[in-house]
Amino acid sequence: MSRSLVRIGAALAAGLLALTASAGPASSAPEHDQKPESAAASHRVLAFYQTIYETGSDGVRRYVDPKPLLGSVTDVNVGAIHLNADASLTVNDIPADHPELGVMWDDLATMQDQGVTVSAFVGGAAPGTYRYLREDFDRFYPVLRDFLRAYGLDGVDLDIEETFSLADTIHLVDTLRADFGPDFVVTLTPVATDMAGRTSFSGGFSYAELERRAGDKIDWYNTQFYCGWGDLSSTRVYDQILANGFAPDRVVAGTVTNPANCSGYVDWPTFDATVGTLAARHPDFGGVFGWEYFNSVGHDGGGRASWFAHASDVVGS
Secondary structure (H helix, E strand, O other): OOHHHHHHOHHHHHOOHHHHHOOOOOOOOOOOOOOOHHHHOOOEEEEEEOOOEEEOOOOOEEEOOOHHHOOOOOEEEEEEEEEOOOOOEEEOOEEOOOHHHHHHHHHHHHHHHOOOEEEEEEEOOOOOHHHHHHHOHHHHHHHHHHHHHHOOOOEEEEEOOOOOOHHHHHHHHHHHHHHHOOOOEEEEOOEHHHHOOOOOOOOOOOHHHHHHHHHHHOOEEEEEOOOOOOOOOOOHHHHHHHHOOOOHHHEEEEEEOOOOOOOOOOOHHHHHHHHHHHHHHOOOOOEEEEEOOOOOOOHHHOOOHHHHHHHHHHHOO
């Protein structure tokens, strides 16, 4: 079935979220102990897509079309998805079924039909989502589960930037895997120094221990090499992550696509040298992601999508 057909009923299905939010725990489907097949893929190029409307220098608010990424990216992570105190769910600050998001859902469905994996990234810098999951999982998890189903998403990316224990994380991952099966993509987005075992910002636990205990249910890690948590000025921090027990196919290296987004931006010659070295050194290199799409500094004077097209060329995806 075309993903576009899924969207036709999405708004109606989204209306059921409030009803299911009060339901009991998710049904206990059998766990899938085998690592998802999608985890074997390498050389991903992933775009984070959070700014859905931008205001130009002329003061006009315009939609940010993701379809120019077709042919360059393997994955798009859309969000940020937030759970709120009243057990509602929003995409950034508006309900998922808001009319202004309709064109976005349609465009993402078109991309899915052409082979792009579209995941929802959950959490991020805005606090609350993981606190609610920690404090009342049976109330808040069904809201997230039903949203993922209603919009026909291919996966979920857990961007934990508040306290959330190792046990909480394993429970969430186990429940997602049980509910959605082996083909659904489950990823996490920790900072690079956490993956290297030097810090514990992304939840407050050891990611090496998470990998040992639940790695068979996690597809890969979208790792943040920016904002003071490492960068791609060299392969040094990536090498530290491998030394901490992670295989290259488990680690997608993320960087900011514009120096305005955060510290750690690297220019194109530096990006080419670091990422090119990683791709050459590790045939199973996990790939790269860019934060974020809307204001990406294009390659060689190109538009924002050219950031991802060039990254694809560098990693050889």
